[in-house]
Amino acid sequence: MLRSIMLFCVLATPLTTLHAQTNDATVDMLKKLSDAPGPPGAEEPVRAIMYPVMKQNSSSIKFDGLGSVIAQQGSAGPRIMVDAHMDELGGMVRRVTPNGFLTMQMLGGWLDQALVDQRWIILGSKGPVHGVTGIRDIHVVPADERTRVYPRDSLMLDIGAKNAAEAAAMGIEPGDPVVPDAPFMVLNGTDNYLGKAWDDRIGCAVLLAAMQRTKGTNVGNQIFYVATTQEEIGLRGARTAAQLVKPDIGIAIEGGIVGDTPGSRPEETQAKLGGGPGIFLYDSSALANRKLVAQVKKVAAERKIPLQYDLVQGYGDDSAEMQVSNGGVPTINIVVPVRYTHAHNGIVNRKDFDQTVDFVVALLQSLTQSTVNDLRDFTPSN
Known part of the structure; x- marks a missing residue:
């Protein structure tokens, strides 16, 4: 299986060259990350993009037992874990039917x-x-069936095979990973980018850009940049990675949810595409640390970076696992707004991305030993 996933990078070249490379290194990086296949448990192609950049910009690098990449900057001071997950929504082949279809x-x-x-x-x-x-x-x-939603268990993948033998001859068997086919493109000359897997490849891109900028600028802390696995099926990589990092502060970088599309209701989400980075004050898996939220607001105001606040039901992210690791960790979930998450085609905005990188770098540079000590001090004031 590993060989087949790595082979994808070579054989799928025509898919990922439908839109020529640009003179913009950021666009090229976002394209590579979005186009790379990486459903839970099969993140190898994404890791192959992340690892060289993370290694080049760290003093040490290692893996956890689930394949998460852990890159360290700095060797003393509070331990800051910055997390983005590599996996995307996908599937796996369950069964090949006698007539060549796949469930x-x-x-x-x-x-x-x-x-x-x-x-x-x-x-x-x-x-x-x-x-x-x-x-x-x-x-x-x-x-009477024309307006019904087709339940997922009724769907089958048609690969053009006439029977199970033809499917087997194509190299298909149960357990093979499946990903959406939705190539990246700059959307009609705008600053909006269309592609798959922005949850959480946009976070992976922020992580890479941030660590390139924080290299050699240590303020007395240790930053552990972590690209995790299997977030979409239970935050599993964050759990195992946090066990190794033992963070004092946790920062998840995610794809957010916007409420600026037709049909959205105000109480679902308040963020807008192009409105700048966001933070989650609440989601179904974690509560942001209030003192860390205050620090985040302070940094954003000092740097004049717009900040969107959101509270979202039905959302889970890696900050939940960092929060309950190492005896309890102040955490925050920082998001880049995304339209149409958890679907084949999503949209992100370039200004949102750039401002999120600026914001994450500034926040990390503010987390000195004394600041972290204060964030972790719960002594009641007199």
Whole structure:
């Protein structure tokens, strides 16, 4: 399986060169990260992008037992863990039917209505295989079924095979990873970028850019930049990585959720694309540390960086695992706004990305020993 996933990087080149390289290194990095396949447990192609940059900009680098990458800057002082997860929503082949169709086990929080009539790539042992989750023809669907959502268990991947033997000849077998087929593009000459997996490849890109800027600028702390695995199926890589890092402060960098699209309700989310980086004051998995929130607001105000605040139901992120590690850790979840998360095609804004990098760098530079001591001091004031 590992060989087949690495082979994807070579065999899938035509897919990732549909849009030529630009003169903008940031766009090229975002394109590479977005296009790379990496469902939970099969993050190898993403790790192959992350590892060289993380190694070049750290004093030491290692892995946890689930494949998360842990890169360290600095050797003394408080331990700051900066986290972004490499995996994306995807699936895996469950069964090959006698007539050559595939059933799929979904990985992560998919909506059933996002799965129908979509293109997918299966990472088979002989390289990538293209497929589509078909849809019944309107000419034969009864009128009372035309507005129904197709349940995921009724969907099958069509790879063009006539039977199970043809599917096997393509290198397909149960357990093969499956990812959305949704190539990156700059959206119609704007500063908005369309692609898959912004949750959390946009966070991975922020992590790489931030660590390039903090290299050699130590303020007396130790920064552990961590690219984690298997977030989408239970924050698993963050748990094992935090066990190794033992952080004093935890910072998750994620793709946020916006409420600026038609049909959005104000109480769902308040963030807007192009409105700057955000922080989660609440989500279903973690509560941000109030003193750390105050520090975040202070840094943003000093640097004149706009900051969006959000409280979101039905959302979990790696800060939850950092928060309950090492006896309890002040944490915050910093997000880059994303339209249409947990689907094939999402949109991010370049200004949001740039401002998030500026913000993360400034926050890390503010976390001196005395500041961290204060953040971790719960002594009641007189």
